[in-house]
Amino acid sequence: MIEGMLDRLAELYVERDAATLKKEQDKKALIDSVLTPEIRAKVAEIEEEFSGPANSSEFLGMIQRLEDEIKSEVLKSGASVKGKVLQAVYSKGRITWDTSAMIGYAEAHPELNKFKKEGQPSISFRKVN
DSSP: OHHHHHHHHHHHHHHHHHHHHHHHHHHHHHHHHHOOHHHHHHHHHHHHHHHTGGGSHHHHHHHHHHHHHHHHHHHHHTSOEEOSSOEEOOOOOOOOOOHHHHHHHHHHOGGGGGGOOOOOOOOOOOOOO
16 A cells, blocks of 8 residues: 555656756757857857856866865864854764664663653655665
């Protein structure tokens, strides 16, 4: 029952994505049909001008290196740092427990169960690999 519903949901996702893609293609085709070659050339020049260095792999690499350096320094300091526009927020590592082992231990020591909290179940959708 649920498997069939998931399959239908996947089909709807594909239909939605295909419709969105077709709509964008149709829109581009209509726009292209009313443009003269001169206007198309001018639009291409404008696209070229605005695609510039901010999208280059060198520029994106520079951003990645600076992000990595900031993360490293914040980890060393162990504290959040604020700039004028951005902040690097330091968060302590989460503490986790071996749930299976703790459940077994709590069976022998039921007084531990008063410290146990169980959240609400949740559902997420993921693609099957």
